[in-house]
Amino acid sequence: MKKIITLFLFGLLFSCNAQKNVSTAMPKLVSECPKDGTCEVEILKNKQLILHYDDLGGMYYDIKDQEGTTVIHYQYNKTTQANLQDGHYREDIIFEIKNSDKSLDLTDSELQQVKLIFGRHCFCKGQTGYFKIEKGNLQLSAKSAISFNLNFTCDKVPQIIKSISVK
Template identity: 30%
Template sequence: MKRHLLTIICIVFLVSCKSQYVNLEKDQVFKLSSDCPKEGKCKVEVKDEFTYELEKGKGGVINPVFKENTETKLFIFTYSKTKNKELTDDFYQEKILFILPYKIEEGEYSGNDLKDFNISFGKFCFCRDVAGYYPIKTGTLKITKDEIDFTFTVELDQQKIKHISFKIPQ
């Protein structure tokens, strides 16, 4: 009798610990739920069946190279500061790029786990020494069935975007 009870308890324990997965689909429209700085506009673009790699091009400039991949979605978050028309060099933009597989386990990812999502930060402005793309190594990516939430830092001065969040369409 004790053996049967122990078996039932083990089965219940294993079933209750089953991982929960989020299934992303093609052609979903993601709505931004995090705040955007008042001086500009934010948007999120999603490319189905794409990935990217940062590659060094001519002049040592690092840029993303987009590639087809049927197993992942590419997310591109963009913040563009509204340009002051009276200033010729007032352009400023930040981008966050990352990939997610179509089926991903709900959870919180940080540290070395962030490498799996190939997360990069791009800063573009009239600031030659810091303009370009950088891998993001410090942050926390939380994925639930309803939302993708990412808080991060990069080793740059005056980073405007440190948190992005958007709803997963149901």
């Protein structure tokens, strides 16, 4: 009887599998990523981008569950030497679309209709944080799958990524 219970518990232990929380398959990245880093894009279905400001005017964001909207997060990570303590460098481009949007063509100030923000993270005194993007162009199609072209500039801080194309 002990053997049966042991085998049952052993089988139960290996039959359990953690639920994976993957929102969608990773789309193919068409834009060229700088050779000194890696680029990833993540599409978060039924999520909402919420922008916040701290007491000093700095921007940060939250992503929360919300039916009817999708958040798109593009990230560039520069490859650095492991022995450099403050050598990291990352850029983020984040925006939100409505699930009902089948195509968008936004220019300059219209980019804030999708809450387009640019983030720069490094040991660069006074030149890090998140910033609204108000200069550029976004063309998006979401008929069978999401694809987009984004060209933008951020006047507040230097940037490496200025153009993204995802299909």
